[in-house]
Amino acid sequence: MNLEIMRRIKFCAGHRLHQHGGKCEFFHGHNYVADFFVTSNDVDSVGRVIDFAELKSRFEGWLDEHWDHGFILNQADENGLSAIKMVEPCKYYQLPYNPTAENMARYLLEVVCPKLLGDTDVTATCVRIWETEASFAEARLQSATSLVAAVAPEAVGVR
Numbered sequence: 001m002n003l004e005i006m007r008r009i010k011f012c013a014g015h016r017l018h019q020h021g022g023k024c025e026f027f028h029g030h031n032y033v034a035d036f037f038v039t040s041n042d043v044d045s046v047g048r049v050i051d052f053a054e055l056k057s058r059f060e061g062w063l064d065e066h067w068d069h070g071f072i073l074n075q076a077d078e079n080g081l082s083a084i085k086m087v088e089p090c091k092y093y094q095l096p097y098n099p100t101a102e103n104m105a106r107y108l109l110e111v112v113c114p115k116l117l118g119d120t121d122v123t124a125t126c127v128r129i130w131e132t133e134a135s136f137a138e139a140r141l142q143s144a145t146s147l148v149a150a151v152a153p154e155a156v157g158v159r
């Protein structure tokens with residue numbers, strides 16, 4: 001039996017897409033929604049996969065500390081990083097790739113979730129990042145780690 005639950009966390013962040021060539025290359029921001037899906041093969045003695053409050057404190061705690069009201073930039077974006085470092089106070093986070101919704105979901109699933117859930121009996125199998133109400137990207141663990149991206153057609157170009 002595979003049981004899955006989801007906890008939604010909202011946050012605001014700025015970003016830009018390095019070498020995008022269009023308007024997403026400008027500094028701008030989004031009201032993001034992150035959906036964290038975790039699974040377990042069984043429930044605990046209470047009947048839960050895990051307490052939703054546990055997921056909230058872990059995921060929201062990490063996002064508050066690192067991404068919320070900060071800037072998320074590609075570590076290769078030297079110009080963007082040097083610009084954001086001039087602001088005081090400044091809060092930014094470097095990703096090893098462009099901060100698209102796809103890559104943000106992948107980073108949360110592959111890097112952050114294993115750290116945050118390491119002492120629990122659950123595994124994060126999917127992270128969905130909503131960049132607008134019309135578009136999300138999803139990273140999902142399958143038998144082998146892979147990335148599945150879904151973007152609503154009408155949203156192409158508004159990232």
Ligand SMILES: [Zn+2]
Pocket residue numbers: 015024028029030158159
């Ligand atoms: Zn954007």
